[in-house]
Amino acid sequence: MTRAFVVTGASKGLGRALAIEYAAPGVALALIGRDAAALDDVADRARAKGARVRIGRIDVRDRDAMHAFLVEVDEAEPTGCVIASAGVTMVTPHAGAVEDLTRAQDLFDVNLNGVMNTLAPLAPRMRARRxxxxxxxxxxxxxxxxxxxxxxxxxKAAIVAFGLATRALYHADGVSVSVICPGFVDTDMTRSYDSVKPFPLSAEEAARRIRRGLERRQAVIAFPRRLYVAARLQQLLPEPVRRRILLAFRATARPQS
Ligand SMILES: NC(=O)c1ccc[n+]([C@@H]2O[C@H](COP(=O)([O-])OP(=O)(O)OC[C@H]3O[C@@H](n4cnc5c(N)ncnc54)[C@H](OP(=O)(O)O)[C@@H]3O)[C@@H](O)[C@H]2O)c1
Structure with a gap:
C-alpha cells in the first residue's frame, strides 16, 4: 500500500484536501506550495492525524529547487504517489477580448512546466522501482x-493528453497515471470568478472521489459524472449549438481582495 505521497499545491484547495484526506499514522507527506502560513496549517492538521510531514516551500516553476527537494524526499522514503495539484486560472476580461500574453504564459509555466518539474525527478525513479x-x-x-x-x-487539455500518453507509456513499468477532471469544486480558484457553476462539490468530497479513483487506478477520474458526460456529448453537436452552450459558461473575474 502507498505510504509516501508528494502533493503540489498542497497549501490550498484540492491539494490541501487531498493531503488531509491521506494523512494517517505511517503515512509520509511531502507538501509543496508557496504560502508558508497555509502550508504550516495543512501540516499541523496532517500531523494531528498521525502523518509525518515535510514542507517544500517552492514555486513549481523553479526546476532546480523542485529537483533538489524531490530527490531528497524520494531518497528518504520512496514516493508511492505523486499528486500534481498546483495550478492557476485566468479569466479574460470581456471588454478587452484579447489574452494578456504575459499572464497566459505565466499560466502555462505553472500549469504545464510546473507539472513537468514535478514529474521529471520522480517518474524515472518510480519506473525503475516498477x-x-x-x-x-x-x-x-x-x-x-x-x-x-x-x-x-x-x-488542462494538454495535461489530459500528456497524462493519457504517459499512462500508456508507463503501464509496462508498473506505474499508473490518472488524469483528474473535476467540474466545479468550491476552492479559491472557482471563487475567483463568477459564472454558472452547476453541481458544485466541496474540496473534501472531491478529495474522497479522487482517492477512490486513484485506488481503482482509473485513467480519467472525472466528476460530477453528469457534467462530464454532458461536456463529452456537446463535442458531437453542430458548432452553432455547441457555441451557444459554451457561451452560457461565460465568466467574469472577481476583483482581487
Ligand atoms: N477547483 C476546481 O473546480 C477545479 C476544476 C478543475 C480542475 N482544477 C484543477 O485542480 C488543481 C487545484 O485547483 P484548486 O481549485 O485547488 O486551486 P486553488 O484553491 O487556487 O489552489 C491552487 C494551489 O496551487 C498552488 N500554486 C499555484 N501556483 C503555484 C506555484 N507557482 N508554485 C507552487 N504552488 C502553486 C497554490 O499554492 P500557493 O498559493 O501556496 O502558491 C495552491 O495550493 C488545479 O490544477 C486546477 O486547475 C480545479
Missing amino acids: QGRIALFGSIAAFAPPPDSPSYAAS
Missing part, C-alpha cells in the same frame, strides 16, 4: 472550454 501512482489535474474545461478561459482550458 511501482507508483501519478495523479495529474486536467479539468472538464479541457472538453468544454469556457470562452473566457482559453489559456486555462488549453493547459
